[in-house]
Amino acid sequence: MKSTGKVTGIVSNLVTVLTDGPVSQNEICYIDCEGTKLMAEVIKVNGKSAAVQVFESTRGLKNGNTVEFEDRMLEVSLGPGLLSSSYDGLQNDLTTMTGVFLKRGEYTDPLNHEKLWDFTPIAKPGDKVIAADWLGEVKEGWLPHKIMVPFSFKGEFTVKSIVPAGQYNIDTAVAVLTDAEGEDVNVTMVQKWPVKVAIKGYREKPRPSRIMETGVRVIDTLNPIAEGGTGFIPGPFGCGKTVLQHAIAKQGDAEVIVMAACGERANEVVEIFTEFPELIDPHTGRHLMERTTIICNTSNMPVAAREASVYTAMTICEYYRAMGMKVLLLADSTSRWAQALREMSNRMEELPGADAFPVDLSSIISSFYARAGMVVLNNGQTGSVTFIGTVSPAGGNLKEPVTESTKKAARCFYALEQNRADKKRYPAVNPIDSYSKYLEYPEIREYLSEKVTPGWVEMVEKTKNIIRKGRDAQEQINILGDDGVPMTYHELFWKSELVDFVILQQDAFDAIDSVTPMDRQEYMLRLVLDICDMEFNFEDFEQCRNYFKELINILKQMNYSEFHGESFNKFQDQLNNLLSNGK
């Protein structure tokens, strides 16, 4: 029997309900508001009184309105058809909603129940299976979408029967399993899972051992993110956070991308809706949209659903990871999610932590980041969820609770810098403050020297050193004046400018420069480092400046040209000439 209740108090979207039976934490309920059912989640229970956060506007709600509890947590439907869909934070399909405005209480089905899928069985009758084992697969776009034993199944099952290859809709019972007690259960292509619980169903979660290419030099070369790794991008407004995230989404070497637009501008999501169907994935040549799911809960949509949206996105990622896929989750921005937590904690009159955020903010953030990672599945194959979140620190000050808590949880840190953005040095990632802990992993270092070139990490460290020395030199020049420092200072400074202009800066809007494959990154870095190793004898700083400006110009032209193409080679010759004359 499901519990019911009556509304006894309302403050904005926090509603207290007097219940007539048992309710559980995070249980979903529906509040009847003059015929419209409003979805809500239990966030606190005190005796017979439950505090619920309503995922919609509570306008018109009255004390005494009836509430029905659902005896389940907030769930998502998992099955073929998730890709290329656009959902709100509660997994309602935005594309099938009627009307221009979002209607309160309108919940649409996330999956198409009519569509037929080409099913091929993997398991055979008699096979012993456990949760998350593969029973069959359908082609979703070009991806093999595995139909699995539902994650909620406990213990071992025997496959009793499985349908032959053919076309079925998602509600077809494709397999019948028998549990240890001899009871038969039907398995369809769709299963439900509570979003706030991590999907297990894998054998182990090893340390990440490969890097995930993004085509962005300042990430891949200087501070690479691991496949199954975590990273975050904090930065003040106007520093290019969103452009950088979109670049990663377009180019990231992943099979499935989930973008969670969490409390951000609607026009930015419209940009994704407009552009992605046109864009081609550089890795497969297919439309980007085919491998992308968008979870969109923009800043004007209800706050509680914003909090749910990141969990919805993560659950979808974990589902595809269980199929052995490389999944990338991008969340923009996790600060808005934290603010949603703050608003609710405030309404519940909890004692606040720093900046009025809830005291457990740090643990909520780290347990969310912990859901990412690479896993070894039951069948020995691997899958991964790589997670990159953006953080929008108040006033651009990185000493605030969300940035600090995230810094503890994420392994890569890409600090966007106002100063670089003002100078139009994009991507405005600060090369010194940013870091990737993965560069310290022996597995990753080994992988890089095998995959890229032996001694690669040493080259990267050398590059960072050049930038650091250049900064120091620049400070001295600024204090003492151009004439007040020895020539070597100017040389050091310009060598770091060379690295900055050729390696760090990258034109996200240029067809060629925007994506740099790893072999090209290695080639260019080697070229730049070779120049940095050279000794020059300039007569004055003007000569030094002009010489390096010329070098930078040629190397930038190379960045804009097709790798080893005609014009690339032409500029390479120009460069060699200049270098042999310069010595």
Next chain:
Amino acid sequence: MANKAFQRIYTQLEGITKATVSLKAAGVSNDELAVVNGRLAQVVKTKGDLVTLQIFSGTEGIPTDAEVTFLGAPPTLKVSEELAGRFFNAYGEPIDGGPAIDGEERQIGGPSVNPYKRKQPSELIPTGIAGIDLNNTLVSGQKIPFFADADQPYNNVMAQVALRADVDKIILGGMGLSNDDYLYFKHEFESAGALEKIISFVNTTEQPPVERLLIPDMALTAAEYFAVDKNEKVLVLLTDMTLYADALSIVSNRMDQIPSKDSMPGSLYSDLAKIYEKAVQLPDGGSITIIAVTTLNDGDITHAIPDNTGYITEGQLFLRSDPDSGKVIIDPFRSLSRLKQLVQGKKTRDDHSQVMNASVRLYSDAQNAKTKLENGFDLSDYDLRCLDYAKAYATRLLAIDVNLNTDEMLDTAWGLFGEFFTKAETGIKQVFIDKYWPDQK
């Protein structure tokens, strides 16, 4: 329905604060309006049978035996074509002496547009001000604030922008306007003969601050009527959003909420986003564009109000008084329109973005020259030319009293390049130099 809420009258208040009263009442719905001794109030909290009402005009003189009547519905606005040309207060009541509006009654602060149904903004909104059109082009469906110090003429600039913009309706939401500014707007609109396309919702400094909270929702409900029902291009002006946020903090303070940064409520971001995100390009051609004013404390943009605004809006425009030209200019360095690339060179001439970048870069060279001058270093010939250029650029293009169309702005810029620089110094693509470089006299 046995007991309709609005039929009941209560006469016993349980508590009174500066902005709220509480009383025991039954059958009250969230957000619904009530009248307390003739003053309008709204339900903000219910706990058991205890209801808290926020009284828009303040609680001064409210007795514990005040008469409370519940109206059974949240704040509404009557919408129809009759709105055009009229002035209203925060409750949507005419203040221009004209008759009441007849029309469909709509709840204010309604739902948001399904993001999937939005269109990408792509229509240029010309203002004639080069600091905007040339450097920070506005696009219909955009939301952008002026960040200005209190002493800057932001209301004048906004009135100018509104009157020059090619839109069907202009809706002014004035929050905490001084009476002088209100009369200024009224006079400007009247003398421009544009009254029939202007609708104003005004709360002046003489009126209670909490009333301001209704202004943006009133203005945007009217805007949605014209943009959604009539497919019109609507421009909404909101001034001053800092005073709106201050009113939010007053209410949250009275309700004992824990303040976050700068004593603002923790929900400031969502509260502001709800307003700004009403800016939209609709599929059927209508659009709502929002130009707002956020006044700053001595240029401090790290304060919670401008900071949250910056994360929500699509750019910002900075006003600055320029000592060289003696004019108020739109600062080319700190101003930004995030949507400009959607129209520059697409809806305007092909050289637009190159000319914009070159002119700003040369202006920044002039700033470097100025620093050199201040530090007592010698200036080169190039530095001197930059300084002359900067003055001419500020006077002829950046100043807010300029009124040109975009082609004229581009031609003016080319004229300045020809006057002060060589072709190579501008660093503009050769094709554009060949096409547009002014002939030598």
